[in-house]
Amino acid sequence: MSVVLSPDLKYVTEERLLEWKNPNPSGSSRVTDPVPMTRFLYELCWVMIRGELPFQKCKIALESVQFEEDPYGDQMGSILADIVAQFAQDLTISGDYRARLVKMVNEFCVLYFVCIAYSEEFLFEAELSRMKPQELKSKEVRVNTRLLYQQTKFNLLREESEGYAKLVTLLCQGSLDSTSNNSLAVTISIIKSLIGHFDLDPNRVFDIVLDCFELYPEKKIFYDLIPIFPKSHAAQILGFKFQYYQRMEVTNPVPSSLFDLAALLVKEDFVDLDSIYPHLLPQDEDAFAHYEGFLSKRIDEANKIGRINLAATGKDLMETEEKQDVSVDFCAVWDLELDVLAERAPEVGTNQKLGLLIGFLSVHDWYHAQILFERLSPMNPVEHVEICKGLFRVIEKTMSSAYGIVSKNFQEAPGESGNSDDVMEVDSPATSSSSIKLPREFFQMLAVVGPYLHRDTALLQKVCRVLRGYYTTMRDAAAKANSLESDESRRYKEARLRVEDAVGSCLLPSLQLIPANPAIGYEIWDVLSLLPYEVRYRLYGEWEKDDERNPLVLSARQLAKLDTRRILKRLAKENLKQLGRMVAKLAHANPMTVLRTIVQQIEAYRDMIMPVVDAFKYLTQLEYDILEYVVLERLAQGGRDKLKEDGLNFSDWLQSLASFWGSLCKKYPSMELRGLFQYLINQLKKGSGTELVLLEELIEQMANVHYTENITEEQLDALAGSETLRLQSTLYGSTRNNKVLSKSTNRLRDSLLSKDEPKLAVPLLMLIAQYRSMVIIKADAPYIKMVSEQFDRCHGTLLQYVDFLSSAISPATAYAQFIPSLHDLAHKYHLEPEVAFLIYRPVMRLFKSPGVEGVCWPLDAGEEVDSEKGLLDFVLHLDSSQGPVRWSELLNTVESMVPSKSWKSLSPDLYATFWGLTLYDLYVPKKRYEAEIAKQHVALKALEELSDTSSFAISKRKKDKEKIQELLDRLASEYRKHEKHVESVRQRMALEKDRWLSQCPEPVKTNMEFLQRCVFPRSIFSATDAAYCAAFVRMLHTLGTPFFNTFQHIDLLICKLLQPMICCCTELEAGRFGRFLCETLRMAYDWKKDESLYERECANMPGFALFYRNPNSQRVSFAQFVRVHFKWSQKITRVLAQCLESTEYMEIRNALIVLTKISSVFPVLKKSGVNIEKRVSKIKADEREDLKVLATGVAATLASRKSSWLTDEEFGMGHMESKPAASPAKAPPGNNNHTAADSGNNPPKEHTTRHKSTADAKNERSNGVASRLTDEQPKAQSEETSSKTSRPSAESETRVQQKQRGAPSILGKPPKLEDGKSGKLSESGLDSIPTTATNGKSSQRGTSMSSTSTHITKVESGTVSRTSHEHTQKRVLNDEPDKLAKRRKGDERERETEKEKERERENDRSSRDRADDRHEKEQREREREKQREKDRERERSMERRERDRSLERGGKDEREREKLPPPPPLPPSFVPQSVSRHSVEREREREREDDVNKRRREEDNRDGRKRDDRDGSSSKVEEREREKLKEESEVNAKRRKVKRSSSTEPGEYSPAVPSSHSYDTRGERKGAGTPHWGGHGDDNVRTHSKDTSSKASRRDTEQYP
DSSP: OOOOOOOOOSSSOHHHHHHHHSOOTTOTTSOOSOBOHHHHHHHHHHHHHTTSSOGGGHHHHHHTOOBSSOOOTTHHHHHHHHHHHHHHHOTTOOTHHHHHHHHHHHHHHHTTOSOOOOOHHHHHHTTSOSSOHHHHHHHHHHHHHHHHHOOOOOOGGGOOHHHHHHHHHHHHSGGGGOOOHHHHHHHHHHHHHHHHHTTOOHHHHHHHHHHHHHHOTTOTTHHHHGGGSOHHHHHHHHHHHHHHTTSTTOOSOOOHHHHHHHHHHHHTTSSOHHHHGGGSSSOHHHHHHHHHHHHHHHHHHHHTTTOOOTTOOHHHHHHHHHHOOSOOOTTHHHHHHHHHHHHHTHHHHHOHHHHHHHHHHHTTOHHHHHHHHHHTGGGOGGGSHHHHHHHHHHHHHHTHHHHHHHHHHHHHSSOTTSOHHHHHHHHHHHHHHSOOOOOHHHHHHHHHHGGGGGGOHHHHHHHHHHHHHHHHHHHHHHHHHTOTTSHHHHHHHHHHHHHHHHIIIIIHHHHTTSOSOHHHHHHHHHHHTTSOHHHHHHHHHHHHHTTTTOHHHHHHHHHHHHHHHHHHHHOOSTTHHHHHHHHHHHHHHSHHHHHHHHHHHHHHOGGGHHHHHHHGGGOOHHHHHHHHHHHHHHHHOSSOOSBOTTSSSBOHHHHHHHHHHHHHHHHOTTOOOHHHHHHHHHHHHHTOOTTHHHHHHHHHHHSOOOOOSOOOHHHHHHTTSOHHHHHHHSGGGTTTTOHHHHHHHHHHHHHHSOSSSOOOHHHHHHHHHHHHHHHHHHOOOSSHHHHHHHHHHHHHHHHHHHHHHHHHSOSHHHHHHHSOOHHIIIIISOOOHHHHHHHHHHHHTTOBOSSSTTOBTTSOOSOOOBTTTBSOOOEEOOOTTSOOEEHHHHHHHHHHHSOGGGGGTOOHHHHHHHHHOOHHHHOOOHHHHHHHHHHHHHHHHHHHTOOOOSHHHHHHHHHHHHHHHHHHHHHHHHHHHHHHHHHHHHHHHHHHHHHHSTTOSOGGGHHHHHIIIIIHHHHTTOHHHHHHHHHHHHHHHHHTOTTOOHHHHHHHHHHTSHHHHHHHOOHHHHHHHHHHHHHHHHHHHHHHHOHHHHHHHTTTOGGGBSSTTSTTSOBOOHHHHHHHHHHHHHHHHHHHHHHHTOSOHHHHHHHHHHHHHTTTTSOOBHHHHHHHHHHHHHHTTOSOHHHHHHHHHHHHHHHHTGGGOBOHHHHHTTOSOOOOOOOOOOOOGGGHHHHHHHHHHSOOGGGOOOOOOHHHHHHHSOSGGGGTTTTTHHHHHHHHHHHHHOOOOHHHHHHHHHHHTTOOOTTOOOOOEETTEEEEEOTHHHHOOOOEEETTEEEOOOOBOOOTTOOOBOOOBSOOOHHHHHHHHHHHHHHHHHHHHHHHHHHHHHHHHHHHHHHHHHHHHHHHHHHHHHHHHHHHHHHHHHHHHHHHHHHHHHHHHHHHHHHHHHHHHHHHHTTOOOOOOOOTTOOOHHHHHHHHHHHHHHHHHHHHHHHHHHHHHHHHHHHHHHHTOHHHHHHHHHHHHHHHHHHHHHHHHHHHHHOOOTTSOOBOOGGGOOBOTTOOBSOBOOOOSSOOSOTTOOOSSSOGGGGOOOOOOOOOO
């Protein structure tokens, strides 16, 4: 026995089975809860099949339950029959189950529960049929065939018409209007009796009933008569009616009443639509193909509108141009539509499906009408006027109740036609009181009607108002619910989606087909304004894409584009009013196409911006909103480069678009800006910042906040003043207080800081700052100049945007509340310190003193400084939500922003003070205040001189005077306030200065860290910051800040960091750095020009301490400062020349920009100017145009200042030593041949060069500022020592000059000669010349030479100190053995060389003598001329020196009067390093002359070899080779000797080197050596450490060519 799976019993439970088996007489077994009939009967049958319930108890079970459905008729029996039939077909039920199933069926048949409707096999099995299954099936087929296909034959010709007449009379009589049950039953019985009595055909009777129903569709009795006929017959009868009109011989169209009848029958479900649809013609495929051909033709015609005929002749074009007047046909679209309707009008009469659709719309059956709309959508049925009107009727009926509520609200609202915002305010509360509900079918109708709603503008207006009321009702209900999961919120979301679909599919497409109706635009905007701008822009984007296949809409766009272009051709200032209105009318009808065409024209023609902006004053708010979308669409459109081919400048279209958008937003306050800001934010997130040019234009046009680097010195000076001075001193500041401008500024601020929507100001600011940092790394540019340009643009936008935020957001506390904290800026957003302080700087001024009311940082609190607690701790209070922020917490944040190693040389207080202050805090532009006040006085005086006495002129003059007087008062008060402010800041800095650097463990690196962390980042940040850095450094110097060395600061800036800064800056940064460098050089040059100013401002300041480790150490003297200033000028010249000669584009460009900025203070020296001018002239011939333009400007500036250039002597002002004479020794007359031979084969002794020794290098690398003064100190010290020991007389000075010029020696003692050869000075004679004293005055001959960088100085007259004499003697004794050995070797070489030269002179004496004599003569003449010039300069220097000494004595007396400690004396042997610059130049000249002599010797050797070859004497060739080798060995020996002689120990003079001096015929030396700085004979010389050379900075001895 197979297992039968029974279902789970839910209602027939075990308890119920027990109750039914043993029924309770009380009747308590009845089920109380109603149960589903089908499920209960199914479970009951199962329990009976399984034998759990006897068949006899089935009736008891059925009586004990109550079904959920009320059984009607034989419903229960039908359900039982279905259940039994399912069981009968189940093959798994077999055996006992099957037997019980058969018994159950027999029992049901006995009890008449079910009808016999089972399969033949089961009926035979249950013995309900005696026929076999096959026989029973054959009988069933015969019966069905007879019933269905055998027709009753009626002979219609023999029928009597009386029955039909009575039937028609009955159906058309007026008594049928009554719909009572009695009259309906009577009518039905009469109809049946007529059919039976007159033997009428039932189908013919049904046809007559339908005809009468067609004539009287308002009679409701037909709805009850039709069901008595078979439902299938109705579709066939209607089909025969429609097919009749499809015959060829029938020319009449199908009457509309027949379509209405069919629609009513389908609507009342008497006929299925699918049953009647096949009877209608034409077929869908044929109709669709016909429409496709029509559509293609219309689209081609629409695309041809506005095309230019290239085959037209000139005459045709001229005639066409003459026909194109300024007038525009706004109804041209209607004419096109009428043509389309006339062409498609026959379709309604021939297409029965369209007629049926009209019938559905006439009976308001939207359900079946929508089905037909979907089926016939390929042929656009709504285009037909009849269908469109029917659809309008359905729409108006559907929204009639909702519009009644809305119209009531509009009648209650005053000023219905006013501003849309006012309507919103009045409408919202009213609509919330009475809920407006719209069915889903209403929105389906709007989607179907699409753009054809323009045919009924009144209905379109009603639809807009209903949608607005519906949306506001749902929105207010959701707002009250205050829950996203509530039913109101869900309904609101659904309503929002529906409204969006309605606007996008119906309202906006309809607008472009309505000719110039701004009222409709206002109604549509009332609906659109409720939606966020993101949704609106999405709808605008989908607007045109959905209607590309509609020829009518396409034609309207083409006509609008053509008319717009024709008007723009003639738009000018003269006809602006007329043509501007025409443009507005075109925009009212087709805003998207018209505005896009205008924007495209503006991108191509920049001159059209202002006329078009003025013409846009006639646009509506909807068109302004669409215009913003068009601008964003053009920005986001791909396939166009936003930069030009050079990668530096913006494309013309982008520049024009940005300028247009800025001008438009400035003039019209209704422009929406949040969309543009969100677009910029999205672009910055993607790493693209090119579109920031639009933000620049918006801020510049709307807020009048400009950013420019091309400002004059006067404007830069004015920017340090008060707000009024800044506004009056700039061209763009004069209109800053305009009311219109104030309104536009507020609108721009409100767009960034919206109250209801997310604020975009801070995200935009952070993204711009982060993009500035990433643009160098992620910039997609092939050249570094492109990256530089992108960085400069982003940096300028950042400065402009921060300036706008800080000025537009008031008060300052509001700015502080929405700006992130300094810690977040640095660590959360990862901004650079300079950018973080730029943003946070206004907040730092809100820190208030807790002890003094009204005193904010950085003003002085007026209290004494506590050495233990430090300055007062300022506190920042913003609001209750944010706790107070203390100044100490801010300093902790500052410490975390910079690497910890930097705090060993800096302090957070100094760092925060530097980055927190501005130029306004340090500097008062007095001249600019006075100039502006004088300017206003002149304007006031000019007003008083006006002679117009009319009342209008007098009143206007009075107002202008009041304005000017108010401005004068404001300027004067701000001037006084500014002075007090600067003084207060100065007092505060004076209190804090001692704590800034005194506790730093490594003050050696203070200046370098200060330059790296503070000065350089801010000096290249902006032009005002560059001026601020120079002012801050000057303030530190003026305050006498301990451990801040101003001298070293300038020296590091120029000597070490100038070239790297020029090379690593962008173009604009180089300009800013040039401004900073200009201010620094101007400050140093002012000190250099006026010694009294130097004595007042620098002589006693810690910033000019010689050793910066000790601020109280010796100060730099004025003479030393002049010489170092000369060195700075040379260094700047070398750096700029090196950059100008570089192959890198940016180095050349930056050098030219820096030259432009510092042109007022550099070059000062004539030599530097000439060198720079040569290199600039070369760049003028460069093929790169931008470099040529810059170089031309620089060359013009240099040429204009050429007359003010100074020579080295004029620049030195008598504090710099001139170069020594280098005239050759004059040979005796009897030894000319010998001298000529020497000059031809050996280099002159005056031009022999030596390399710097290791000891000299160590001596030059001394510690601190002293290392920078190594070249300058010996001269000042020698002068001071000379003034203390003896006063130089005129005779001594003359004697020195005579010695330098090579005059005969005053000693009267001939020089020592060797081997009896006159004119040849032996090396031993260098050291054997004694010191001779005459008349109590000693004349000392110099015995030492400096290093390579030291030139021969003049011979000093005076008393020689004993210590110096001992050192000299000691050095001479130590060097004596080496000199003897060298002299012997030299004698041997001399003899050999003499013999070889004698043989050589015999061969070519004549030619050699002439060449040598000529060369020697020219050399002597040049040297004599140089010596004469130097003698004249020396005489002038002596006079200046006498004046300087008198001034020093006067300064000393003044210091004694002021009781100031005098600076410690400098060592007498101090070697100024600037002197070494001249010696290096001298050395290079000697090297060049050595090279010339060497080449001459080589040529002579080659000539000698040729002669030897011709003579065939090989011995002479060998001798010449040996001669060459000996000469080279001799030169090398001399160089080694020079090196050994220069490598002296510290504290000793270097011995004189014979090869570097020239002698006259009497053998006296022409110059004295200069001592080194490393060690001195004076025991009082101050030293810093044991090994000063190890801590010194390296001196750059490279001589500028």
